[in-house]
Amino acid sequence: xxxxxxxxxxxxxxxxxxxxxxxxxxxxxxxxxxxxxxxxxxxxxxxxxxxxxxxxxxxxxxxxxxxxxxxxxxxxxxxxxxxxxxxxxxxxxxxxxxxxxxxxxxxxxxxxxxxxxxxxxxxxxxxxxxxxxxxxxxxxxxxxxxxxxxxxxxxxxx
Amino acid sequence: xxxxxxxxxxxxxxxxxxxxxxxxxxxxxxxxxxxxxxxxxxxxxxxxxxxxxxxxxxxxxxxxxxxxxxxxxxxxxxxxxxxxxxxxxxxxxxxxxxxxxxxxxxxxxxxxxxxxxxxxxxxxxxxxxxxxxxxxxxxxxxxxxxxxxxxxxxxxxxxxxxxxxxxxxxxxxxxxxxxxx
Numbered sequence: 001x002x003x004x005x006x007x008x009x010x011x012x013x014x015x016x017x018x019x020x021x022x023x024x025x026x027x028x029x030x031x032x033x034x035x036x037x038x039x040x041x042x043x044x045x046x047x048x049x050x051x052x053x054x055x056x057x058x059x060x061x062x063x064x065x066x067x068x069x070x071x072x073x074x075x076x077x078x079x080x081x082x083x084x085x086x087x088x089x090x091x092x093x094x095x096x097x098x099x100x101x102x103x104x105x106x107x108x109x110x111x112x113x114x115x116x117x118x119x120x121x122x123x124x125x126x127x128x129x130x131x132x133x134x135x136x137x138x139x140x141x142x143x144x145x146x147x148x149x150x151x152x153x154x155x156x157x158x
Numbered sequence: 159x160x161x162x163x164x165x166x167x168x169x170x171x172x173x174x175x176x177x178x179x180x181x182x183x184x185x186x187x188x189x190x191x192x193x194x195x196x197x198x199x200x201x202x203x204x205x206x207x208x209x210x211x212x213x214x215x216x217x218x219x220x221x222x223x224x225x226x227x228x229x230x231x232x233x234x235x236x237x238x239x240x241x242x243x244x245x246x247x248x249x250x251x252x253x254x255x256x257x258x259x260x261x262x263x264x265x266x267x268x269x270x271x272x273x274x275x276x277x278x279x280x281x282x283x284x285x286x287x288x289x290x291x292x293x294x295x296x297x298x299x300x301x302x303x304x305x306x307x308x309x310x311x312x313x314x315x316x317x318x319x320x321x322x323x324x325x326x327x328x329x330x331x332x333x334x335x336x337x338x339x
Binding site: 016017019020023024026027030031033034035036037047048050051052053054055056059062067118119121122123124125126127128130131134135137138139141143144145146147148149150151 | 280
């Protein structure tokens, strides 16, 4: 009589049948949370911190202006002076004004009022550039501005 | 003798080992092609440029606060250096005492940093938001953001945001005034 059977020492394979489901759920989470990049950003910027933030609604009528130092294709900072980027490419302030005037002329009046600009400027940008942009926006009669900023959790400013 | 075996065909299970890899691919694609930064910021409304150069209405000097940011990023309030908290407190005092007639002048040097400017703007917006919230709490029992559209316009009418910003042009020294509503 045999008390001990010959034991099978093989470890059973891990069941990975639910792995795809797991990853799919992560995928869906990301698809919901994240939004697609619309423009390639050619400048490096770090937005300042603020506390009184409001969200941008009506994404279709927003133009983006970036202010920061230029970067090359590899993402390295190339210059030291601030440049201005409108939507997808680097431009100048008078160019922005011309573009916005053209844009608002093409829109129907009710959408023209909703046209707004999100300024994503580096925190070390000088006010001269910002002022020029603001003046250009006023001249182009695009008056809704959102100065992009991140939430500062601690309120210790000075 | 049996020629045919009993036919019982089993459909083989689909091999799904690579589904995980495929979904990983999709996941990585989304991670690369998207950004997580939320579009949040300090919303302001610029003043329209008046074509009919109306002379600015005379405002009592008691109802005006003048904030200046100089090239060294120092903030002065009516000529005296002020901290961010003081700006908020003074703005709140002014708006509460002077009501609709108040005016805040904000002037910034062209060499000042955007960071300082936005902090000042932030404090001003914070002051207005606090007062508007108080008002809507008293009137409607809820915060300004939760009020209906008509209620918001009513409060915005009682507590208007009156900030003028001085635009300093780069080459010539002409100074234009812009009302920010």
